[in-house]
Amino acid sequence: MNTARDFNPTVFAELKALLGERATTSTAIREHHGKDESYLPDAPPDAVVFPRSTEEVRDVVGICRRHRVPMIPYGAGTSLEGHVLAIRGGVCIDLSQMNQVLVVHEDDLDATVQAGVTREQLNEHIRHSGLFFPVDPGADATLGGMSATRASGTNAVRYGTMRENVLSLKVVLADGRIIQTAHRARKSAAGYDLTRLFVGSEGTLGIITEVTVRLYPMLEAMSAAVCAFDSVDGCTQTVIQTIQMGVPIARCDIVCEKTIDAINRYKKTSYRVAPTLFFEFHGSQASVIEQAETVQSIAKEHGGKDFVWATKPEERRQLWEARHQAYFACLQLRPGARAISTDVCVPISRLAECVRESVEDVKDFIVPVPLLGHVGDGNFHLVFLVDPAKPEETELAKQFNKRLVERALRMEGSCTGEHGIGVGKQDSLRREFGEDVIGVMRSIKRMFDPDNLMNPGKVVPE
Amino acid sequence: MNTARDFNPTVFAELKALLGERATTSTAIREHHGKDESYLPDAPPDAVVFPRSTEEVRDVVGICRRHRVPMIPYGAGTSLEGHVLAIRGGVCIDLSQMNQVLVVHEDDLDATVQAGVTREQLNEHIRHSGLFFPVDPGADATLGGMSATRASGTNAVRYGTMRENVLSLKVVLADGRIIQTAHRARKSAAGYDLTRLFVGSEGTLGIITEVTVRLYPMLEAMSAAVCAFDSVDGCTQTVIQTIQMGVPIARCDIVCEKTIDAINRYKKTSYRVAPTLFFEFHGSQASVIEQAETVQSIAKEHGGKDFVWATKPEERRQLWEARHQAYFACLQLRPGARAISTDVCVPISRLAECVRESVEDVKDFIVPVPLLGHVGDGNFHLVFLVDPAKPEETELAKQFNKRLVERALRMEGSCTGEHGIGVGKQDSLRREFGEDVIGVMRSIKRMFDPDNLMNPGKVVPE
Numbered sequence: 001m002n003t004a005r006d007f008n009p010t011v012f013a014e015l016k017a018l019l020g021e022r023a024t025t026s027t028a029i030r031e032h033h034g035k036d037e038s039y040l041p042d043a044p045p046d047a048v049v050f051p052r053s054t055e056e057v058r059d060v061v062g063i064c065r066r067h068r069v070p071m072i073p074y075g076a077g078t079s080l081e082g083h084v085l086a087i088r089g090g091v092c093i094d095l096s097q098m099n100q101v102l103v104v105h106e107d108d109l110d111a112t113v114q115a116g117v118t119r120e121q122l123n124e125h126i127r128h129s130g131l132f133f134p135v136d137p138g139a140d141a142t143l144g145g146m147s148a149t150r151a152s153g154t155n156a157v158r159y160g161t162m163r164e165n166v167l168s169l170k171v172v173l174a175d176g177r178i179i180q181t182a183h184r185a186r187k188s189a190a191g192y193d194l195t196r197l198f199v200g201s202e203g204t205l206g207i208i209t210e211v212t213v214r215l216y217p218m219l220e221a222m223s224a225a226v227c228a229f230d231s232v233d234g235c236t237q238t239v240i241q242t243i244q245m246g247v248p249i250a251r252c253d254i255v256c257e258k259t260i261d262a263i264n265r266y267k268k269t270s271y272r273v274a275p276t277l278f279f280e281f282h283g284s285q286a287s288v289i290e291q292a293e294t295v296q297s298i299a300k301e302h303g304g305k306d307f308v309w310a311t312k313p314e315e316r317r318q319l320w321e322a323r324h325q326a327y328f329a330c331l332q333l334r335p336g337a338r339a340i341s342t343d344v345c346v347p348i349s350r351l352a353e354c355v356r357e358s359v360e361d362v363k364d365f366i367v368p369v370p371l372l373g374h375v376g377d378g379n380f381h382l383v384f385l386v387d388p389a390k391p392e393e394t395e396l397a398k399q400f401n402k403r404l405v406e407r408a409l410r411m412e413g414s415c416t417g418e419h420g421i422g423v424g425k426q427d428s429l430r431r432e433f434g435e436d437v438i439g440v441m442r443s444i445k446r447m448f449d450p451d452n453l454m455n456p457g458k459v460v461p462e
Numbered sequence: 463m464n465t466a467r468d469f470n471p472t473v474f475a476e477l478k479a480l481l482g483e484r485a486t487t488s489t490a491i492r493e494h495h496g497k498d499e500s501y502l503p504d505a506p507p508d509a510v511v512f513p514r515s516t517e518e519v520r521d522v523v524g525i526c527r528r529h530r531v532p533m534i535p536y537g538a539g540t541s542l543e544g545h546v547l548a549i550r551g552g553v554c555i556d557l558s559q560m561n562q563v564l565v566v567h568e569d570d571l572d573a574t575v576q577a578g579v580t581r582e583q584l585n586e587h588i589r590h591s592g593l594f595f596p597v598d599p600g601a602d603a604t605l606g607g608m609s610a611t612r613a614s615g616t617n618a619v620r621y622g623t624m625r626e627n628v629l630s631l632k633v634v635l636a637d638g639r640i641i642q643t644a645h646r647a648r649k650s651a652a653g654y655d656l657t658r659l660f661v662g663s664e665g666t667l668g669i670i671t672e673v674t675v676r677l678y679p680m681l682e683a684m685s686a687a688v689c690a691f692d693s694v695d696g697c698t699q700t701v702i703q704t705i706q707m708g709v710p711i712a713r714c715d716i717v718c719e720k721t722i723d724a725i726n727r728y729k730k731t732s733y734r735v736a737p738t739l740f741f742e743f744h745g746s747q748a749s750v751i752e753q754a755e756t757v758q759s760i761a762k763e764h765g766g767k768d769f770v771w772a773t774k775p776e777e778r779r780q781l782w783e784a785r786h787q788a789y790f791a792c793l794q795l796r797p798g799a800r801a802i803s804t805d806v807c808v809p810i811s812r813l814a815e816c817v818r819e820s821v822e823d824v825k826d827f828i829v830p831v832p833l834l835g836h837v838g839d840g841n842f843h844l845v846f847l848v849d850p851a852k853p854e855e856t857e858l859a860k861q862f863n864k865r866l867v868e869r870a871l872r873m874e875g876s877c878t879g880e881h882g883i884g885v886g887k888q889d890s891l892r893r894e895f896g897e898d899v900i901g902v903m904r905s906i907k908r909m910f911d912p913d914n915l916m917n918p919g920k921v922v923p924e
Contacts, residue, residue, distance in 0.1 A: 106706075107702050109706070131706075151651075152651075161649050164622070179898050179899050181899070184809045185807040185809060185875045185876040186841075187614055187876075187879055189662055189879060189880050189881060190895075191921060192659060193658045197658070205654075240569050244679050246682070246744075287745075343651075345649055345650055347567065348569065348648070349567060378648055379647075408647075412645050412647070413645055414645050414647040414651075416652050418649065421652060432645065432652055432653075433642075441653050447905050447906070
């Protein structure tokens, strides 16, 4: 572990002169910023700074550049593949004090926020307007972090991921230039798509300081449904047909029987212990009724049982809360365990096959391995509950994960649907794309960051 | 004009050895490939080749690279800003013989095609499946060309542009590497978004040879409506409120009174001569009724008159044919004229203001300047009908266009919603983004194409 004493005192003096108490080498704060929600070993930065403006970020970048010190942007620390770990030491740039909603354009359905604004904060801020920001990765992540990792979540099937929902970014580049990647127009054919280049770049090409996102109208009616199936195949066939019929489902998640069992124990519910789909429908009153009826009849054709349909807000909330709490419910399957979550995404036609092989593959793991996923996108997670005191369990999970990635790639899928690459998936990225594409990504990295100071050691294998 | 005789005979001999009769310096073919639908002067290439595979494209690129000869990819030649003009001479790579639909995955709602497949060809190919490809720029462009220019059109308001609808691309890079930018999974958080970097790059970073696109279900019901308003403001307020209410309109176009007048003359229709909205609704039977009723009542609040609603396929077709023929109808306002189409995109809240100022600005032009646009996206076109024999008219139109771009930028818009940059809008691109962003784009260009051979002189000002 880097200690504060290793750190170039001139750098810290300059940061201190710039930010005063908002620059620190406190051990507690450094340690807090040296971990995320991954299984990877902690790696604290040498210092942590809390800028409040794009200009302050630029000045921090200037200091770090002059002294060749790595910079790691930090949002809410909820990433899952080691994105924020200071594996080469350096300065953690915590953007949480850049938490202003700068402007909301209700007529244009967009908002511009500082990078440290969280999605729940934004939704609270615009609640009165009848609009909402849909991307929901589970954690209350910052919009900057969500942009940087190309986050998505339960309702991407209807509203898209951060890729589709970021209109523009303000970014501080490694050389101190501040760029705005686009204007506010809904669409544009003007030049290279720099916005999409920074979405998903995980802080390796520049530091996102402002985000302009799309907003959506909160529709008149919402309803939810849950339905058990004999098999995962019944679930995926139901979803494929639902999408092919053009039913605009807002959410559509799958959990396996182990997850349902965990939910039943945790929430004292009594769902049938079987592969289960959770749905949410948004639309007019008439439309949500029609959507639910259509899905119910499709589900029935594919062996769906106990279709429960919740239209009252309280029932709907309870139903989706069961899904939202699934992760925590699973953690209770092995108290004290650390969760390692896998994350592959395959074409939906291959989902049942991929899940079947994967469930078979993990059946001998020391404890049950629950599965949950965003089935409309072909994205699912297996959650390994490992004893942190037994590194051989983590090793087993990593081996399973490696096979899972190979399986997904063989089925024309991706090694990550929404968690990103970080430190943990660089080998997977190489397997997914091959050396030529990795070479192109490496050239892009070098062009933006010739001294390799922007979150070094992340995304692109060196 | 370059003549065949200026062209390095070794290069042509090598192309000929590779492709036989599919490499030509025929004057007629070169001249045909030296023009697009823009107002810019013709610029024929020195030779034209017709590869049939990605490997042949790679070999053509290899020959051109060795001899430092520019390469210009060519699809259907329907671009509007000089994208395909061989302004530095070189070899035009016509992809129209790469016209195979390679695979359709009905369960996954995607298809992979060679770059020369046109959108109508793809839709014809998948007609039996109940699926369709929605992006519709008007012309029957190739999917490769549409990807390269980030095309959109009338139904982007619901289905998105090429940016949202390309899942993956196969690209031949300047150095001969062939890369696949992504797998077929619906979403991915794996590495830099190379797909989006090539979408809209206009052949300046590499040559797109295969395109994987999203498909959508053809919904049970479609209906259309048309409604006249006292003012453009009434139109935009109607659309803003329609979108805010979450009505999932599939198309929503505006035409001005001059355009309606042109349509009436051309199609012998009798629409009220006033700013007019055309709508299309897709959904279930019940949903399209509900959508149309909602829009009708919103339109009424904002001065909408003569709301006509067409549910029968024939009526619907006729109604939208009026809109689709608007461009040709306008051309009849001045027989023999050449059309120069502007193309800005602003936040929808500024659309009425931008249109009002622009209409005022063009009122003294020698002939009426009709307006049409994709109002749901804030994207509109003014069509200047100029006499090709009078260069001063083209000059006037260019001056108007310059002011129009300035106006759109002042309103946080973009200099192009869907036509792209090509040769014609490089100054506008610079005004839109400023030198720092242009510098970044230039670095990207240099990284991919250090010898400046890939469609040189396009997109990024040199």
